[in-house]
Amino acid sequence: MNAPVSDIVRPLADVPFYQPVAEECTLFEAAWRQQLPVLIKGPTGCGKTRFVAHMAARLSLPLFTVSCHDDLTAADLVGRHLIGAGQTVWCDGPLTRAVREGGICYLDEVVEARKDTTVVLHPLTDDRRILPIERTGEELVAPPGFMLVVSYNPGYQHVLKTLKPSTRQRFVALSFDFPAPEVELPVLMSETGIDAGRARQLVVLAGQLRRLQGYDLEESVSTRLLVYAAKLMMAGLPPGLACRTAIVEPLSDDADTVAALLAVVDTQFGQG
Ligand SMILES: Nc1ncnc2c1ncn2[C@@H]1O[C@H](COP(=O)(O)OP(=O)(O)OP(=O)(O)O)[C@@H](O)[C@H]1O
Numbered sequence: 001m002n003a004p005v006s007d008i009v010r011p012l013a014d015v016p017f018y019q020p021v022a023e024e025c026t027l028f029e030a031a032w033r034q035q036l037p038v039l040i041k042g043p044t045g046c047g048k049t050r051f052v053a054h055m056a057a058r059l060s061l062p063l064f065t066v067s068c069h070d071d072l073t074a075a076d077l078v079g080r081h082l083i084g085a086g087q088t089v090w091c092d093g094p095l096t097r098a099v100r101e102g103g104i105c106y107l108d109e110v111v112e113a114r115k116d117t118t119v120v121l122h123p124l125t126d127d128r129r130i131l132p133i134e135r136t137g138e139e140l141v142a143p144p145g146f147m148l149v150v151s152y153n154p155g156y157q158h159v160l161k162t163l164k165p166s167t168r169q170r171f172v173a174l175s176f177d178f179p180a181p182e183v184e185l186p187v188l189m190s191e192t193g194i195d196a197g198r199a200r201q202l203v204v205l206a207g208q209l210r211r212l213q214g215y216d217l218e219e220s221v222s223t224r225l226l227v228y229a230a231k232l233m234m235a236g237l238p239p240g241l242a243c244r245t246a247i248v249e250p251l252s253d254d255a256d257t258v259a260a261l262l263a264v265v266d267t268q269f270g271q272g
Pocket residue numbers: 017018019020021042043044045046047048049050051108153179183187191223224227
């Protein structure tokens with residue numbers, strides 16, 4: 001049986017800052033204790049990666065993060081033979097390391113990965129919890145600490161990629177979104193040191209921008225971009241310029257959309 005989580009939880013001072021939104025920390029911990037893999041869905045920059053880093057540190061688990069892309073194969077996850085000095089040496093990939101060390105393997109944007117990755121992910125994410133390594137002939141049984149966490153952004157509508165039901169239904173799922181103002185405010189203050197007044201203005205601005213409709217916006221302003229804007233302000237830039245550089249320009253290339261976003265920024269910060 002696993003050690004009770006409460007016995008191994010680290011003091012919060014030692015873990016990356018994460019402001020909880022709801023019950024996600026409790027749910028994650030419960031999933032880990034029950035050896036269930038977790039799927040996190042949500043828009044870019046809303047705190048998914050920070051959440052996983054926070055939970056890994058809290059549970060004292062090593063974390064192996066992989067940013068998936070359309071060339072990522074099963075071998076990139078599991079490992080490969082490398083040739084050096086006339087010898088062939090086996091080199092574990094991040095998934096194999098996480099299994100051997102009993103840690104968390106976090107696959108960011110998992111829908112991007114090649115389809116052959118399901119061959120290794122499926123037996124690891126059902127009750128077998130095994131990782132077959134074809135090249136070495138090994139079959140690793142995942143220790144209790146091992147956990148697979150994957151994320152994807154269901155909002156990317158132009159991307160037709162999605163997870164097959166047989167993959168999705170191996171995970172318990174947490175749905176993330178941009179945090180509510182009462183969560184986003186302390187995030188901005190804690191991440192950047194900005195004062196409450198300015199942080200509140202940024203959060204109000206975010207609300208206005210997120211409600212804008214009818215423009216060429218695939219996704220609206222993320223918490224990450226708000227953090228960038230606050231950082232530029234902390235570096236001494238006028239708020240209007242900070243918001244243009246950190247929020248408006250990254251969001252769109254379309255002149256009408258940029259003008260509309262800038263008009264909203266002006267209502268909050270003036271032309272500065
Ligand atoms: N709840 C939160 N607590 C603390 N920081 C947060 C929170 N939500 C967002 N952030 C801040 O937003 C930034 C972006 O979050 P993060 O990198 O976790 O996004 P993400 O959802 O993983 O994005 P992507 O899908 O693009 O990888 C973090 O670096 C952190 O500064």
